[in-house]
Amino acid sequence: MSLRNLVLVLLMMISAHQALSIAFTSRILHRFSEEMKALRVSRSTNTSVRVSWPEKGSMEYYQELVSGDFQRQKMKLGSRFQLLFPSEGSKTIALGNDFGWLHYAWIDIGTPSVSFLVALDAGSDLLWVPCDCIQCAPLSASYYGSLDKDLNEYRPSSSSTSKHLSCSHNLCESGQSCQSPKQSCPYVIDYLTENTSSSGLLIQDVLHLSSGCENSSNCTIQAPVVLGCGMKQSGGYLSGVAPDGLFGLGLGEISVLSSLAKEGLVQNSFSLCFNEDGSGRIFFGDEGPASQQMTSFVLLDGKYEAYIVGVEACCIGNSCLEQTSFKALIDSGTSFTYLPEEVYENVVMEFDKRLNTTSTVTFKGYPWKYCYKISADAMPKVPSVTLLFPLNNSFVVHDPVFPIYGDQGLAGFCFAILPTDGDIGILGRKLTIKLHDWIQDGI
Numbered sequence: 423m424s425l426r427n428l429v430l431v432l433l434m435m436i437s438a439h440q441a442l443s444i445a446f447t448s449r450i451l452h453r454f455s456e457e458m459k460a461l462r463v464s465r466s467t468n469t470s471v472r473v474s475w476p477e478k479g480s481m482e483y484y485q486e487l488v489s490g491d492f493q494r495q496k497m498k499l500g501s502r503f504q505l506l507f508p509s510e511g512s513k514t515i516a517l518g519n520d521f522g523w524l525h526y527a528w529i530d531i532g533t534p535s536v537s538f539l540v541a542l543d544a545g546s547d548l549l550w551v552p553c554d555c556i557q558c559a560p561l562s563a564s565y566y567g568s569l570d571k572d573l574n575e576y577r578p579s580s581s582s583t584s585k586h587l588s589c590s591h592n593l594c595e596s597g598q599s600c601q602s603p604k605q606s607c608p609y610v611i612d613y614l615t616e617n618t619s620s621s622g623l624l625i626q627d628v629l630h631l632s633s634g635c636e637n638s639s640n641c642t643i644q645a646p647v648v649l650g651c652g653m654k655q656s657g658g659y660l661s662g663v664a665p666d667g668l669f670g671l672g673l674g675e676i677s678v679l680s681s682l683a684k685e686g687l688v689q690n691s692f693s694l695c696f697n698e699d700g701s702g703r704i705f706f707g708d709e710g711p712a713s714q715q716m717t718s719f720v721l722l723d724g725k726y727e728a729y730i731v732g733v734e735a736c737c738i739g740n741s742c743l744e745q746t747s748f749k750a751l752i753d754s755g756t757s758f759t760y761l762p763e764e765v766y767e768n769v770v771m772e773f774d775k776r777l778n779t780t781s782t783v784t785f786k787g788y789p790w791k792y793c794y795k796i797s798a799d800a801m802p803k804v805p806s807v808t809l810l811f812p813l814n815n816s817f818v819v820h821d822p823v824f825p826i827y828g829d830q831g832l833a834g835f836c837f838a839i840l841p842t843d844g845d846i847g848i849l850g851r852k853l854t855i856k857l858h859d860w861i862q863d864g865i
Contacts, residue, residue: 501688506706509630509642516700517568522663523757525702530630532581536574541664542694543755544729547674548611550620550650551576551667557654559665573666578625578651587624593648593676609650618657625651647681673727682706694754717811737808738772748847756850760842773837776805785826790836
């Protein structure tokens with residue numbers, strides 16, 4: 423069951439329980455009435471641009487009504503497809519250190535279609551690609567050791583299906599920087615990694631998807647989506663991380679997932695699964711098998727704004743530690759896993775004690791604090807790390823270390839978890855590889 427369906431069921435149960443003591447009333451309001459205008463203005467996040475209303479009886483007036491009717495019909499009829507995936511295939515790939523240890527997929531955008539190798543990021547919402555570049559990462563295959571073809575730059579003027587989003591659009595959150603409602607909507611996104619950002623203009627174009635059906639004429643879908651024309655990148659996006667764009671898989675209204683659901687194409691959910699060898703797959707609309715273990719997402723500041731889960735405790739071996747509960751963001755766009763400082767110290771001290779070795783060393787160029795040198799005949803037994811979730815669910819990470827290789831082979835290993843400031847941890851790609859068949863990234 424999806425999170426939103428679960429919430430709806432709970433709300434229905436609460437309503438039924440309180441039905442004897444609560445009376446509900448309702449009024450029908452026309453969508454262009456003065457009361458609805460005031461409500462829509464109060465809910466708008468774009469306060470600098472005046473909300474425009476069509477004149478009654480005008481062509482625009484009836485176009486708005488028909489558009490609303492189509493949206494209602496899509497909601498009533500349900501989704502057209504059970505699953506969708508990128509037209510180039512559902513396969514995802516990991517390209518190692520050169521590409522920031524992230525997972526990537528090939529997608530096609532525009533008319534005619536252009537291919538992009540985008541990083542898959544469950545921790546953000548926007549899909550953006552390098553576009554009309556002012557400051558972008560190198561796109562030549564010769565710059566990267568693991569590519570056999572050059573990466574592409576998106577040019578809206580070359581796509582017959584592209585159009586700029588105006589500052590008056592409901593998805594434009596940067597209206598305060600607009601001088602006119604008709605101006606193209608700018609965007610700026612700062613990411614968790616220090617000094618890493620993407621900025622440019624918002625564009626609407628088509629994303630080419632496949633349903634995997636046998637009838638080839640109906641298998642390919644051109645889905646209208648909003649994407650960022652990434653004109654200027656900074657930080658990690660200039661040094662190998664997501665050089666050809668980032669595919670945000672978050673909960674925001676601007677995300678591709680939300681757009682597909684709003685168009686009635688698939689359910690508002692997805693699955694992103696990784697294997698130990700770095701291969702994987704992604705499906706839009708997938709809610710996973712009924713037999714899978716699940717844990718609920720939790721509220722953050724009273725809202726479901728990201729894939730946040732609650733970890734009730736951390737265990738090292740068979741010892742579960744006190745004061746190790748925390749909330750964590752599931753983020754495929756972060757390479758490693760981070761624990762809040764206090765939780766990290768409790769966990770790493772117990773791990774170090776259980777390892778029963780004094781060969782703590784520092785490997786130059788590696789970020790981890792607890793690393794261990796080994797000899798060929800003295801490999802210590804590494805204790806497991808277990809995360810305890812609500813309802814007695816648990817997940818065991820049997821090998822929570824990162825191997826370090828030298829000229830003579832395996833030289834040592836490090837405890838592959840890092841501390842972070844604040845109360846929210848991050849379950850990054852290196853852990854979500856192991857979580858792929860345990861938790862569904864969906865809503």
